[in-house]
Amino acid sequence: MNYSISEENYIKAIYHLQGESGTVTTNALAEKLSTKAASVTDMMKKLSAKKLLNYKPYYGFTLSTEGKKVALFIIRRHRLWEFFLSQKLGFDWEEVHQLAEELEHVSNKVLIDRLDEFLGFPPFDPHGDPIPDSKGRIASRNNLPLSLLPKNKPGIVCQVTNQSAEMLELLKHKSIGIGTKLEVRKHFPFDQSLELKIKKQIVTISEQLAKNIFVTYDENAN
Amino acid sequence: MNYSISEENYIKAIYHLQGESGTVTTNALAEKLSTKAASVTDMMKKLSAKKLLNYKPYYGFTLSTEGKKVALFIIRRHRLWEFFLSQKLGFDWEEVHQLAEELEHVSNKVLIDRLDEFLGFPPFDPHGDPIPDSKGRIASRNNLPLSLLPKNKPGIVCQVTNQSAEMLELLKHKSIGIGTKLEVRKHFPFDQSLELKIKKQIVTISEQLAKNIFVTYDENAN
DNA sequence: TTTAAAATTTAGACAAATCTAAAAAATGAC
DNA sequence: GTCATTTTTTAGATTTGTCTAAATTTTAAA
Ligand SMILES: [Mn+2]
Ligand SMILES: [Mn+2]
Ligand SMILES: [Mn+2]
Ligand SMILES: [Mn+2]
Numbered sequence: 381m382n383y384s385i386s387e388e389n390y391i392k393a394i395y396h397l398q399g400e401s402g403t404v405t406t407n408a409l410a411e412k413l414s415t416k417a418a419s420v421t422d423m424m425k426k427l428s429a430k431k432l433l434n435y436k437p438y439y440g441f442t443l444s445t446e447g448k449k450v451a452l453f454i455i456r457r458h459r460l461w462e463f464f465l466s467q468k469l470g471f472d473w474e475e476v477h478q479l480a481e482e483l484e485h486v487s488n489k490v491l492i493d494r495l496d497e498f499l500g501f502p503p504f505d506p507h508g509d510p511i512p513d514s515k516g517r518i519a520s521r522n523n524l525p526l527s528l529l530p531k532n533k534p535g536i537v538c539q540v541t542n543q544s545a546e547m548l549e550l551l552k553h554k555s556i557g558i559g560t561k562l563e564v565r566k567h568f569p570f571d572q573s574l575e576l577k578i579k580k581q582i583v584t585i586s587e588q589l590a591k592n593i594f595v596t597y598d599e600n601a602n
Numbered sequence: 603m604n605y606s607i608s609e610e611n612y613i614k615a616i617y618h619l620q621g622e623s624g625t626v627t628t629n630a631l632a633e634k635l636s637t638k639a640a641s642v643t644d645m646m647k648k649l650s651a652k653k654l655l656n657y658k659p660y661y662g663f664t665l666s667t668e669g670k671k672v673a674l675f676i677i678r679r680h681r682l683w684e685f686f687l688s689q690k691l692g693f694d695w696e697e698v699h700q701l702a703e704e705l706e707h708v709s710n711k712v713l714i715d716r717l718d719e720f721l722g723f724p725p726f727d728p729h730g731d732p733i734p735d736s737k738g739r740i741a742s743r744n745n746l747p748l749s750l751l752p753k754n755k756p757g758i759v760c761q762v763t764n765q766s767a768e769m770l771e772l773l774k775h776k777s778i779g780i781g782t783k784l785e786v787r788k789h790f791p792f793d794q795s796l797e798l799k800i801k802k803q804i805v806t807i808s809e810q811l812a813k814n815i816f817v818t819y820d821e822n823a824n
Numbered sequence: 825t826t827t828a829a830a831a832t833t834t835a836g837a838c839a840a841a842t843c844t845a846a847a848a849a850a851t852g853a854c
Numbered sequence: 855g856t857c858a859t860t861t862t863t864t865a866g867a868t869t870t871g872t873c874t875a876a877a878t879t880t881t882a883a884a
Pocket of ligand 1: 389482485
């Protein structure tokens with residue numbers, strides 16, 4: 381019922397790597413955690429013994445139902461602290477992740493539920509990622525990758541699915557953040573780059589960047 | 603410059619035990635940390651090597667100047683989080699200590715300074731203990747142990763110097779908290795017990811309890 | 825001043841988490 | 855299908871923090 385910081389970091393990393401039920405490999409996890417394959421195997425045995433994993437040696441692993449539950453509670457903590465750091469302490473969205481990496485391991489349930497309440501039960505974190513509620517449920521949203529936003533229809537940025545320093549630096553430079561209103565003006569099939577209108581400015585972004593930006597778009601709006 | 607959770611717990615415990623420059627013994631520290639004397643000796647060697655301690659084998663130890671600085675920063679974190687938990691999340695003063703025990707180990711300086719600012723630079727925590735500022739300075743206050751409060755002069759409880767669950771339970775029962783206004787009505791030399799007037803009620807407290815309650819008293823007030 | 829008791833340190837062991845290097849298993853090119 | 859390459863696991867070591875039991879040092883009583 382109570383896991384070490386190291387165990388929690390592994391569980392969370394597996395959750396993110398496996399996405400919608402894919403199997404995770406030893407090397408991929410080692411890479412993600414900046415550790416060695418041998419260390420991963422050791423930890424997989426341990427998490428397996430604790431029934432958090434479906435693990436078949438040599439063939440990778442996925443989280444068990446219990447493992448997913450644990451992961452969602454870690455992610456809940458992480459994203460609530462990110463929201464707190466951003467909204468209450470005024471940190472930029474590229475700073476909050478590192479700090480939340482530490483705070484997420486303080487795992488008292490009542491503390492987290494009170495924090496949630498204090499923050500007004502935010503459904504999304506500063507990067508637009510959903511915050512699991514106290515039961516581990518995640519709000520869904522009709523997201524659209526920027527590449528599928530119809531031309532000349534206003535969309536609002538609601539999520540960025542890569543939060544590397546490099547990505548966030550680029551977004552900042554282009555004045556794109558959560559809540560930014562924009563329209564696609566041009567799409568160049570040669571390299572899939574896009575020209576956007578943002579606050580009366582024309583901004584060009586690459587395919588790689590566009591792939592990581594999601595928008596909401598009200599089809600019934602004018 | 604960066605210390606493990608275990609090291610931090612030892613440093614803080616030494617700080618509290620040594621008070622105003624007393625020497626701390628191996629057994630006292632083991633007791634305080636619910637560990638064994640042998641473990642303490644091991645850690646003392648380590649902290650000594652890091653120049654955080656003045657350590658003479660068999661004769662106890664005190665924190666070095668650097669060690670005190672580290673201790674004050676840990677205590678700053680602890681008390682700021684206690685204040686946050688109490689004021690923002692609505693926890694009772696007997697609950698905040700345990701939670702702060704974990705949060706105190708998240709040691710990013712900018713985070714703590716921003717938290718301090720967010721909270722309005724509180725000088726005292728929910729138990730009335732002073733919160734070191736970002737330079738490690740502690741506000742002083744003309745405190746008076748309740749036993750020295752002149753009879754029939756109003757005092758305001760500003761600090762309780764024992765925060766055991768037992769003590770806080772008793773205080774709650776007697777409706778005494780930080781900010782409580784009271785007057786000493788009677789003092790019984792036989793057992794040093796006191797009769798207090800609190801909001802028109804007469805309350806009796808023991809010597810042990812009185813010793814841990816400190817009040818402010820304005821000599822110039824009427 | 826001797827000696828028994830108490831306090832402290834040392835010795836040796838163990839669990840957790842990590843690493844490097846070697847062995848074993850799976851995979852894919854031929 | 856064989857075999858070299860890649861991936862994964864195992865073996866053995868290391869660091870941190872802890873423990874018990876034994877040895878050492880201090881202390882305080884007789
Ligand atoms: Mn983490
Ligand atoms: Mn996030
Ligand atoms: Mn602690
Ligand atoms: Mn306190």
